[in-house]
Amino acid sequence: MKKLFKSEASLNFASSVTAIIAGLIIGLIVIIIANPSNALNGFLTLIQGGFSNGTRGIGQVLNNATPIILTGLSVGFAFKTGLFNIGTPGQFVVGAFVAIYIGVEWTFLPGAIHWLVAIIFAALAGALWGCVPGIMKAYLNVNEVIASIIMNYIGMYTVNYIVPLTVFNINKNETLPVASSAVIPQFGIEHLIPNVNGGIVIAIILVIVIHIILNKSVLGYELKACGFNRDASKYAGINAKQKIVCSMMIAGALAGIGGALVYLGGTGKCLAVVDTLAPEGFNGIAVALLGLSSPFGILAAGLFIAHLTIGGSLMQIYGFIPQIVDIIIAIIIYFSAFALMVKGILANGFHFKKKPKVKEGQ
Amino acid sequence: MSDILFLFQQTMFFFIPLLIVALGGLFSERSGIINIALEGMMIIGAFAGIFFIHFFQQSMDPQICLLVALLIAGLSGTLFALFHAIASINMKADQTISGTALNMFAPAFCIFVARLVQQTQQVEFSNTFRITKVPVLGDIPFIGEFLFQNTYITNFLGILILVLSWLILYKTRFGLRLRSCGELPQAADSAGINVYKIRYAGTLISGFLAGMGGLIFIVPTSTNFNADVAGYGFLALAVLIFGQWKPWHIAGAAFFFGFMKTIASAGLPFLASLSIPNYFYKITPYVATLIVLAFTSKNSAAPRAEGEPFDKGKR
Structure with a gap:
């Protein structure tokens, strides 16, 4: 014991x-x-969550889990370097916009790589949004929480400004749907679970990649050293400032990919022009905390929270x-x-x- | 002239709530507790206040109704802040995480309760609180027109809170103790000050002001409450930083931010010809705060012990 x-x-x-x-x-x-009268039924539905609808329900859980696993990885990765990345809503939304823009406009790309290019550029956009608080933290000693919160609003307003000028569906006040070549392929898992998006495969691959970076690479070791003790890592010859920027960029890229995976998922969902921060971003904080910032923990926590969310919407049957x-x-x-x-x-x-x-x- | 008058009165709608909420944040941060839950506290306060107005509006004098609602909003904000205080002071939890949890809880809880009580999530009320003209004072030329006509009782309350905050923080024993707990709590402790009590006071005052600020934001600008204060809690946080944790600077920052918000939503007659997109005015407060942060970081005015749980053993 x-x-x-x-x-x-x-x-x-x-x-x-x-x-x-x-x-x-x-x-x-x-x-x-x-x-009180329906409490037991309601609670059981909540606990059952995604399992109450057979493979359809499991597919829903996987689809809902995809973005929050990515934002969870983003928050968790920054945590490992001692940074609190509350900027995921902003990074998520700029990533989503860039992916949608490329998905709609760059139809000259062949179908095999169109979606991949969109995801890569979404990652770059997220990294750009993440590096601002990173640079301010490393070189100007500005609290990254405050800078990230501010970047969230700048990101949201910027996207809401650019969307009506570019890929806008004026009737629905949202973006246009992406071209079919920009939809992420399902990698064969649709034979097991019919309604699943390919995004979950990419999410799982990224979980493994981040696990390797954190635990098996020099970069990961240095990042974690900065998180444990910035001064000691400096003494050991690690460029702590550079590592902080690097960590925030990777974290931003992950959240940006999260945005891409939602809107390239092939569900026909479009980015609406509303002045609210993306909830997927804040849910990433819950996922990272629950998963204790470890990549596989985050995978499990993301699935669990998605499972609960489905249970919550099914509870409406009982009022x-x-x-x-x-x-x-x-x-x-x-x-x-x-x-x-x-x-x-x-x-x-x-x-x-x-x-x-x-x-x-x- | 009437344009300027209109702009000024519109600006007050944004300026006063931002000012009160940012002053709330000031009390908490000066005592050493980071409060990113201002947004959630505003939502809870506005919800409780609007709910009271919704049910008792018909049977009361509007001004008394508003004052009671403000008190209820403040008290519910205080109650909500208690959770932040327990987590960050007694449990030594990460204050940012606790704040994030409260921010997630508040809108969900308000929608849940509203739908439970009345099926829809919007809580309706009618705005009967506008004062067309304050007797005597409203007749003063120019000043009367600006300050004492078409106004709300909350405008005067906001100014009163500003003056009181400055007096409390800089002219009383309590204020000195509060500020010392945010700078070097170990020194305060060795001087016989109960750091835990002071930090509780700071956090609870911030909950009271943020709760009231939430209601003050909703009342003049809307006729229903939908579990949302449009990010004003976070904007107030930016005001607090832009104002460098000092009451009068905060007032200036809040006015600047409020003015930008007014231009973005109402438009300026003489700026319309320049055709600058609304977007520019929307992001100006945020970009300005980032720039101020960048330039003041070398000798930051932020309380030194901000965010650190107080540990008696650490000297």
Whole structure:
């Protein structure tokens, strides 16, 4: 039992599960208060989520999970370098716009690479948006949270300004649909799950790539070193400033790809011109926290939150309001902020027990 | 002349809420607690206030109704801020994460409750709070026309809060203690100040002001509330930074931002001929804040201990 507690990974996992359970319990209480007679049915539907509709439901979960896995990776990657990337909504929306623009206009590209080019440029746009707070943090010591929040609004207003001038469908107040050659291929998984988008495959590939970068590469080692202790990493000869910019650019690129995957998914969804920040961006923060910033954790957390969201919309059959899911997610984030501290207490507690033993040995 | 009058009165609609919310942020940040949950607190406050107005509007004098609603908005904002305080002060949680959670919670909760109580998520109210003319003062030439005609009681409240904030922060013992907790809490602690209590006070005051600010933003500009304050909480955060964490600078920044918002939404008669797109006025406040941040970073006026949980053992 002690060994189980000592292992960092299981401690992390336990803290995430605690946050989820706390969120669900409070969610259940809210459901009971709202409508006691249907509470049980409603809650079971919520828990069942994507599994209640067979393969169709699973496809929906995968499609909904794709963007939040990407924004989650973005937030998580920046976390590893000690940065809080709250700029995902802005990076997401500029990525989405660039992907749509290329998807609509650049039809001269052959179908095999059209979608890929659109994704790459979306990544570049996201990286551009991410590098502004990165540069300001590294070279001017500006708090990246504030700079990112500001970049969110600049991104949103810029996209809302450019869309009506370029790829605009005036009747629906949204962008035009992308050309069929810009839709991401389904890579054969449509035989298993008919309604799935190819985006999930790219998301999973990126999860693996980020895992390799963080854990198996020199760059990842240096980035993490900057996150643990910026001064020590500087002493060890790492160019900390450059690494901060690099980390924010990669994080921005990931969020930008997230935007591309939604609108190149072939669901016919178009980017609407509204003055609201992209919710996928903020959900990425929840995913990253729940997944403890590890790429595979983020994959699981993204699937879990997408699963809950589907459950929330199915709950409407019993007269429940789908916003209950947002409430639960918010409570989960709130408690995962606590969990960091609870973990700290546990770890410190063990230190205290160890220290006297060392002294005895001396 | 009437153009300028119109612009001035429009600007007040944006200036006053931005000012009050940014001053709320000031109290919290000066005590050392980052408050990015201003947006969520505004939403909760506006929701509670509008709900009260929705139900009691018919049976009350409009000005008294508004004042009671403001009090309710402030108190619900305070209650909501309590969660931020518990997380960031007692639980030593990451203040940005806690703030993000509150920002996600607020709109979802408001839509949920509104639909539970009345089926639709918009809460309707009718705007009966405009004061056509303040007696006596409204008759003063020029000044009366600008300040005491077609106005709202909230405009005067905003100015009162500005003066009070400055007095409290710079002229009272409490203000000195609050500021010291944001700069070097360990020193404050060794001087016998209870850092936890002061930080609680700062965060709760910010919740009260942000909640009130939310209602003040909605009342003159709309006739329903849809669980949204259009990013004004984040804009107020930018005002706070642009104003370099000082009350009078914040007032100037809020006026500038409010003016930009007015031009973007109402348009300026003599600027219309230049045909500068609205977009320019919309992003100006944000770009200006980024530039100010870049230039002031070397000797930042931000409270030093901002965002750091207070640890008694650390000296």
